[in-house]
Amino acid sequence: MIDRARLERRMGELARIGGTGTSVTRLGLSSEEQRARDLVGGWLAARGARVHRDPAANLWARFEPPGAGGQSLPIVVGSHLDSVPEGGRFDGALGVLCAVEAVESLLDAKSELRRPIEVVAWADEEGARFGVGLFGSTAAFGRLAANVAERHDRAGTSIADALRALGEHGDPALARRGPKEFVAYCELHIEQGPRLDQAGLALGVVDAIVGIYHARVTVRGRADHAGATVMTARADALAAAAEIVLEVERIARSRADAVGTVGEIAVRPGAKNVVPGECVFSLDLRTAHGLDSLVHDTLAAVERVTHARGVSASIDELARVSATTLDERIRGVLKRAAKSVGVDAPELTSGAGHDAQNPALAGVPTGMLFVRSTGGSHTPREFASIDDAAVGAEALAIALRELAS
Ligand code: GLV
Ligand code: MN
Ligand code: MN
Secondary structure, three states: OOOHHHHHHHHHHHHOOOEEOOEEOOOOOOHHHHHHHHHHHHHHHHOOOEEEEOOOOOEEEEEOOOOOOOOOOOEEEEEEOOOOOOEOOOOOHHHHHHHHHHHHHHHHOOOOOOOOEEEEEEOOOOOOOOOOOOHHHHHHOOOOOOOHHHOEOOOOOEHHHHHHHOOOOOOHHHHOOOHHHOOEEEEEEEOOOOHHHHHOOOEEEEEEEOEEEEEEEEEEOEOEEOOOOOHHHOEOHHHHHHHHHHHHHHHHHOOOOOEEEOOOEEEEOOOOOEEOOEEEEEEEEEEOOOHHHHHHHHHHHHHHHHHHHOOEEEEEEEEEEOOEEOOHHHHHHHHHHHHHOOOOOOEEEEOOOOOOHHHHHHOOOEEEEEEOOEOOOOOOOOEOOHHHHHHHHHHHHHHHHHHHO
16 A cells, blocks of 8 residues: 555655755756755665665665575666756656655565565756766666766766765766666656646556757857957857757657757857857757657758858767667556556657666666656646555556566
8 A cells, every 4th residue: 555645745855855846956966866865765774675876876775575585686666866957846756756655565565575676766867967868877777978977067077076076986887787687677757748637647658768869069150249240250159059949940840759959058258249159059859750860850950050151060969869669568567557546547658758768778678657747847837646646656566566576
């Protein structure tokens, strides 16, 4: 049985770390994310888990079934504790809270399990600070790009420095674990879109996750006096970037299921009376079908616009994660679990990226359960009711019990 009061109390406790009102800012690899890990690790240690943090700052908590002797392979369940800047209380956090509650409910019921269960809280899923999303799970499944630890935030702090400040060595690649070490991975997450809300359903089962491309684009023009430089003599980096932003929108709109976003932009030197000499912006492209051609067309547009305007551009690719189909058997387990708590859960494709992509792409049978969210996500408006959260945690517990016994 799910202990709703315990779940609700913990939702509030976790939301206070980095939270004001319904807004939460708990960036990856920050001291706030660390406090959240310590809080969750404390709950799990108090229930007898072996808790540790790995070199990528992922939190792991292992529950050994009595008599298993530490030999058999675990089922892993979890999500992430970081948020975007001025995000909400549920993206990631709900998945960790429900994983903890599901496992505790199995312990409370003295369920006989044959396999260990490991709860994981992946570090820096959002990549808001360093630009590297799905950071902790990418490290754990050996999929980090070379030299990733040298990437830095706007203040010049590198990932390695941030890890060292948290007490790690600074080399996230040491977090690698083999996919053969796990029997299955499950993640509960708020839906982040309106489909469950519109259907009047509390739960959905994810069939696939879209492919995602992230890059940082630097446009280099020439800084000049804003009054003394005639319009025909300029190489304005921001004007070029503005045209590229509209191309990103046009290209994504021309494809049935693609989205393209420039969510971050900075101009140098950044003064009202100086023609922008340099402009750095983010690129987020997603589609379930044909990611490479979406990326190709967008980068061709960058080339076209910069060439026409006499400026130059360089592209720093941060991540390219293919569209990911989730495991059919685990999907079945999750659907049956949802059914047994009274929800005929539809299969949904996720437009958001998730840590679940890394185990799935590494070959670990992986499944995801969505919980209805009103108010979307990545804003303080995101919301999952305690009723829906409890139903989700219960379905997750039922699925874990089937997978682990
Ligand atoms: C994570 O929420 C992402 O999809 O960017
Ligand atoms: Mn998110
Ligand atoms: Mn998330």
